[in-house]
Amino acid sequence: MATLLQVDSSPLGDASISRQLTKEFVEHWRKANPNGKVISRDLSTISLQPVTGAWIGAAYTPEDARTPAQREILAASDSLIADLQAADEYVFGVPMHNFAIPSTLKLWIDQIARANKTFSYANGTPEGLLKGKKATFLVASGGNYDATTAMASFNFVEPYLRTVFGFLGVTDTKFISAGGAAALNYGKVDRQAFLKPHVESIRAHFHAA
């Protein structure tokens, strides 16, 4: 069964641009995969812990030698990695925060990047273990960071996500950027008019597939 993992990280609920775009994506995906399954994770409601010394110790202890306490420490990480393994495809709603990804999404990445689970150095070179997956990132930002703009080098969202997911084996990636959302706050543009080209890009993504 085709499975999509949807991960939202905006703290803004219904006011969020990236959440509206992931919703749009999921609607198209369901139409294209009527028997498919969607796993939805909302990082604004899941309280993930930062990586600690105990977490690192547990992660690098061989699985069959872990204590019950170490298993408990890794339980959240195991469950988030199971989502990634179960799904064939991922969609992320990503608000730009301080030129980078939101801290909740970074906490999630720190939980899912695990040696011998999602990457391996067993052969002496890094190997991503999330193979055959594809990911779409729907990024909302107040400013515009398109490659042709003077602000392009301030965008740490796309290069970071491309790098970290590539490291984990997910190289089939697509970024749809809804830049310039700040205009909404100044009443310079209507929300539907702002969203229209990005909704259209999502629709085109499904028609091109």
Ligand SMILES: Cc1cc2nc3c(=O)[nH]c(=O)nc-3n(C[C@H](O)[C@H](O)[C@H](O)COP(=O)(O)O)c2cc1C
């Ligand atoms: C804490 C915070 C930090 C932000 N930092 C930036 C930034 O560095 N650059 C930018 O262009 N917009 C920034 N913004 C604006 C958001 O990227 C913009 O509002 C976007 O729509 C957020 O996505 P969302 O609507 O899905 O939450 C920031 C917004 C917040 C709340």
